[in-house]
Amino acid sequence: MPELVAEPMRKELDKAKRMQGDMLLSYFDALSKSGVTGTKIGYSFVMANPIELLATFDILPLFPEITSLNISYRGGAPPLIAQAEEVGYSTDACGYVKMGVASIMDKTKTSIGYIPKPDILFLSYSGCQIYIHWWEQYHYQTGAPIFTIDVPYLRDYDRHVPKHDIEYVAGQLEEMIPKLEAATGKRFNEDKLKEIVRLSGKAWDLWKECVEMGKLKPTPFDAYFESIYYMAPITFARGSQKCVDFYKFLLDELKLRAERGIGPTEREDYRLVFEGVPNYPFFKKFWGLFSHYNARCVASTYPKVAGLVDTGSFRLNPEKPIESIAEYMIHAYCNWNMPVRTHLIERYVKDYRADAVVIHSIKSCRSFSMGQGDIREYLAKELDVPTLLVESDHVDPRYYSEAQMKNRIDAFFETLALRKNRSQIN
Amino acid sequence: METLSFKSSFAQAAEDSYTNFDTVKEWKRETGGLALGYFPVYFPEELPHSLGILPVGLYGASGGVALDMATAHTQSFVCSITRSVFQMALQGNLDVFDGLIFSNICDVARNLSGITKRNLQKRYVDYIHLPINNNSSYATKYLNDEYLRVSAALEKLVGKKLETRQLAKSIRAYNERRRLQLELVNLRRSKPWLLDYTEWYSIMRSGSIMPVEHYVDQLQRYVSELAAKDAKAMDRIRVAVVGNFCEQPPLMLMKVIEDAGCYIINDEGLLGSRWLGNVETKGDPLFSLAQAYVQNAEPLTVRFHPDINKQSYIANFVRNIKADGVIFLTPKFCEPALYDYMIYKSTLDEIKMPYLHLEYEESSSSFEHIRTMVETFAESILFD
Ligand code: SF4
Ligand code: SF4
Numbered sequence: 001m002p003e004l005v006a007e008p009m010r011k012e013l014d015k016a017k018r019m020q021g022d023m024l025l026s027y028f029d030a031l032s033k034s035g036v037t038g039t040k041i042g043y044s045f046v047m048a049n050p051i052e053l054l055a056t057f058d059i060l061p062l063f064p065e066i067t068s069l070n071i072s073y074r075g076g077a078p079p080l081i082a083q084a085e086e087v088g089y090s091t092d093a094c095g096y097v098k099m100g101v102a103s104i105m106d107k108t109k110t111s112i113g114y115i116p117k118p119d120i121l122f123l124s125y126s127g128c129q130i131y132i133h134w135w136e137q138y139h140y141q142t143g144a145p146i147f148t149i150d151v152p153y154l155r156d157y158d159r160h161v162p163k164h165d166i167e168y169v170a171g172q173l174e175e176m177i178p179k180l181e182a183a184t185g186k187r188f189n190e191d192k193l194k195e196i197v198r199l200s201g202k203a204w205d206l207w208k209e210c211v212e213m214g215k216l217k218p219t220p221f222d223a224y225f226e227s228i229y230y231m232a233p234i235t236f237a238r239g240s241q242k243c244v245d246f247y248k249f250l251l252d253e254l255k256l257r258a259e260r261g262i263g264p265t266e267r268e269d270y271r272l273v274f275e276g277v278p279n280y281p282f283f284k285k286f287w288g289l290f291s292h293y294n295a296r297c298v299a300s301t302y303p304k305v306a307g308l309v310d311t312g313s314f315r316l317n318p319e320k321p322i323e324s325i326a327e328y329m330i331h332a333y334c335n336w337n338m339p340v341r342t343h344l345i346e347r348y349v350k351d352y353r354a355d356a357v358v359i360h361s362i363k364s365c366r367s368f369s370m371g372q373g374d375i376r377e378y379l380a381k382e383l384d385v386p387t388l389l390v391e392s393d394h395v396d397p398r399y400y401s402e403a404q405m406k407n408r409i410d411a412f413f414e415t416l417a418l419r420k421n422r423s424q425i426n
Numbered sequence: 427m428e429t430l431s432f433k434s435s436f437a438q439a440a441e442d443s444y445t446n447f448d449t450v451k452e453w454k455r456e457t458g459g460l461a462l463g464y465f466p467v468y469f470p471e472e473l474p475h476s477l478g479i480l481p482v483g484l485y486g487a488s489g490g491v492a493l494d495m496a497t498a499h500t501q502s503f504v505c506s507i508t509r510s511v512f513q514m515a516l517q518g519n520l521d522v523f524d525g526l527i528f529s530n531i532c533d534v535a536r537n538l539s540g541i542t543k544r545n546l547q548k549r550y551v552d553y554i555h556l557p558i559n560n561n562s563s564y565a566t567k568y569l570n571d572e573y574l575r576v577s578a579a580l581e582k583l584v585g586k587k588l589e590t591r592q593l594a595k596s597i598r599a600y601n602e603r604r605r606l607q608l609e610l611v612n613l614r615r616s617k618p619w620l621l622d623y624t625e626w627y628s629i630m631r632s633g634s635i636m637p638v639e640h641y642v643d644q645l646q647r648y649v650s651e652l653a654a655k656d657a658k659a660m661d662r663i664r665v666a667v668v669g670n671f672c673e674q675p676p677l678m679l680m681k682v683i684e685d686a687g688c689y690i691i692n693d694e695g696l697l698g699s700r701w702l703g704n705v706e707t708k709g710d711p712l713f714s715l716a717q718a719y720v721q722n723a724e725p726l727t728v729r730f731h732p733d734i735n736k737q738s739y740i741a742n743f744v745r746n747i748k749a750d751g752v753i754f755l756t757p758k759f760c761e762p763a764l765y766d767y768m769i770y771k772s773t774l775d776e777i778k779m780p781y782l783h784l785e786y787e788e789s790s791s792s793f794e795h796i797r798t799m800v801e802t803f804a805e806s807i808l809f810d
Binding site for chain 1: 498502503557562563565
C-alpha cells in the first residue's frame with residue numbers, strides 16, 4: 001500500500017485534517033455533555049439544514065449522517081446494522097437509517113460513544129425522500145416532535161427556481177421562529193441571526209476558494225478523498241468564527257502546497273472527477289486503489305451535498321437572512337435533478353481538465369445512485385470521457401469486495417494509460 | 427350478457443395499460459387529442475383532462491418487457507416498476523404519450539424523471555413537487571402555484587388556455603370516479619365474495635387508462651349490478667394488504683393469497699386514483715384541488731403529513747374494516763414501503779393483530795413458497 005500523503009507535505013502541510021479532527025472531537029464532546037448542560041439537541045440533516053436559525057436559539061444540531069459515517073469509518077457499523085435488522089429493518093434499507101435507529105436503542109454504545117436522543121427532529125426535506133421516513137422512525141421511537149421545512153426539488157432543467165418555491169421555503173422558516181421560541185423558551189434575536197448568517201457566508205466563500213484550488217495543475221489536494229475531511233465543518237460548525245478560521249487555515253495550507261508544487265500523491269499522473277458517496281468502512285484502502293496510480297481527484301460532487309458552493313446558486317446574505325437561507329436550502333446536490341447533476345459533472349471535467357470520471361454507486365442511497373448508470377452512458381458514449389462505475393456501500397461492509405474492486409480499478413487505469421499514450425503519440 | 431360486455435371492455439382496457447396502450451392510440455386517432463402519461467401514486471388528472479389531454483397512469487409492464495436497457499441506466503438496487511417504465515420509454519412503448527409526468531414519491535421515481543428527460547430530450551417531461559409541510563399556512567398557496575406552473579406547461583403543449591369552468595367540470599367527473607371506486611371498495615369490504623381480486627383489479631386498472639366519462643358510465647352500471655348480486659361466502663380470513671401502492675404485484679400472487687384462504691378486503695393497488703376523495707367545485711377549482719391534497723389527512727406511504735399519526739391510524743383502520751390479519755406486500759427495494767412496515771408492525775404487535783410480510787417483483791412468477799406461508803398464516807388465524 002503506498003503512502004496516501006506524499007512525504008514532503010506529510011506533517012507540515014497536512015495540518016488542516018488534524019484541526020478538523022479536533023473540532024469534530026470537541027463537537028462530539030459537546031453532544032455527549034448535552035444531558036448535563038441541558039442544551040437542546042436538534043437532529044438535522046446534512047443537506048439543507050437551516051443551522052443558522054437553530055444556532056440563533058442555541059440548539060445544538062446532531063447530524064446522524066455525520067455520527068454514522070464516523071462510526072462507520074471506525075469500523076463500528078456492522079453491530080448497529082445487525083441490531084436494526086434484528087428488529088425487522090430490511091437489508092435493502094439505507095444503512096444510515098439502520099445505524100441511526102440502532103444507535104439510540106437502549107444501552108447501545110457506538111464506536112464514538114453514546115449518541116444522545118433528539119429533543120426536536122428538524123426535517124429539512126431536500127435531496128432525499130428517505131429523510132422523511134428516517135425522521136418518522138425516530139419520531140415513533142422517541143416521541144420527539146418533527147419540525148418540517150419542505151424544500152421543493154429543482155425541477156427545471158435549466159436550473160431556474162420558480163418564485164413560489166422560495167416564498168414557500170422562506171414562509172416556513174418564518175413560521176418556525178415562534179415554534180423555536182416555544183421549544184427553547186428564548187426570544188428570537190434577529191441581530192444574532194444576521195451575525196451567524198454573516199459568518200456562515202464567510203465560511204462558504206472560503207470553502208469555495210478551497211474547492212476551486214482543484215483547477216490548478218497539479219492540484220494541491222485530493223478533491224474527493226481529502227475533501228471528505230475538509231467538508232465536515234461547513235456542516236457542523238457553520239455560522240461560527242471557528243468555522244471561518246478553519247477554512248482560512250485550509251486555504252492557506254492549500255496555497256502553500258501549490259506554491260511548493262506538492263500534493264497528496266508523489267506525482268499527478270491522472271486527474272479524476274468523482275461522483276458518489278464514499279465507502280467509509282474501507283475508506284483508506286479505497287483511496288489507496290487510486291493513489292497507487294498517482295491519480296488525484298480534482299473535483300467531486302459529494303462534498304457539495306451540504307451546498308453547491310461553486311455553482312453561484314446561493315449566497316448567504318445577512319441583510320436578507322431568511323430568504324438567503326431558503327435559497328441555500330434548495331441547492332443541495334441531491335436536490336438537483338439528474339440532467340442538471342450530469343451537466344455539472346460534465347462542466348467539472350472541462351473546467352478542471354480531468355482525464356476521467358469515477359462513479360462510486362452505493363446500494364443504500366437511491367437518492368444519489370439511481371440513474372448513475374445514465375450519467376455514465378452520457379459521459380462515456382456521448383462525450384467520450386472514460387468513466388468507471390463501481391458499486392459498494394457507504395457503511396455496510398457486506399457490499400465491498402476488495403478483489404473485485406481492485407480488478408475493476410486496475411483495468412480502468414490500464415485503459416487510461418493506453419489512452420494517454422495514444423494521445424501523446426498523436 | 428350486458429354485464430359481460432362491459433366487463434370485457436374493462437379487461438381489454440386494463441390489458442392495454444401495461445405495454446401497448448392501444449386504448450390510448452385509438453382515442454388519439456378518434457379525437458386528435460394529446461395524451462399524458464403519469465407515474466403513480468397521485469396525480470391531479472383534472473389538469474390535463476380540462477385541457478382535453480388524456481391522462482394515463484403508468485403502472486408498469488408487469489413482466490411484459492425485458493429490463494436490460496433500463497438496468498444499464500438505473501442502478502441494480504431499484505424496484506421493477508421504475509425499470510419497466512424506463513425500458514418502455516427507451517424502446518418506444520411510451521411514444522404514444524406527448525408528455526410524461528412524475529412526482530416526489532421517492533428518490534427512485536424522482537431520479538427516473540430526470541433520466542427520462544435526458545433520454546427523451548424533445549418530449550415534455552415534468553415533475554411535481556407535492557408539499558409535505560401540509561399544516562403550514564403556505565402549503566396550499568404553494569401547491570396552487572405549482573399546479574399553475576404545470577398547467578402553463580400543458581397549455582403550451584396543447585395550445586389552449588385552461589378555463590375555470592372546464593376545470594370544475596373535470597373535477598366533477600373525477601369526483602364521480604372517486605365516489606364510485608370508493609363504493610366498490612366498500613362493497614368489497616362488506617361482501618368480498620362478490621368479486622375476486624382479478625376482476626376487482628381489472629376494473630380499477632382500466633380506470634387509469636379509459637377516458638373518465640366512459641369509465642364512470644360503465645362503472646356505475648357495474649357497481650349497481652354487483653350490489654344486487656348474491657353469492658355464497660366461504661370460510662376465509664379477512665386480510666388487509668398494505669404496501670402495493672405504487673409497483674403492482676403480479677395478479678397471480680394475489681390469486682395465490684386468495685386461494686390460500688384469504689379474502690383481500692383492502693389493498694393499496696392503484697390507491698392514488700381514489701385517495702383524494704371529493705373535491706369542492708365551488709369557488710376557484712384549482713385552489714380547491716390543491717387544498718384537497720394538502721388537507722387530506724389519510725396516510726399515503728409516499729407522502730408525509732405532519733398531522734398524521736400512523737400508529738393510531740393503522741390500529742383504527744384494521745379495527746374498522748374488521749380485518750383478521752394484515753399482509754404487508756412490499757415491492758423489492760421499495761424503501762418507503764419498508765419503513766412504513768416498521769411503523770405499522772410495531773402497532774400490530776401491540777394490538778396483537780397477526781401479520782405477514784411478503785416481497786414481490788413485477789415479474790415474479792414462482793409463488794409456491796408464498797402459498798405455503800399464506801396457508802399457514804390463514805390457518806393459524808382460522809384455528810386460533
Ligand atoms: S438515502 Fe442517501 S441521502 Fe438519504 S439518508 Fe440514506 S445515504 Fe443519506
Ligand atoms: S415502488 Fe416504491 S421505490 Fe419504486 S417507484 Fe414506487 S414508491 Fe418508489
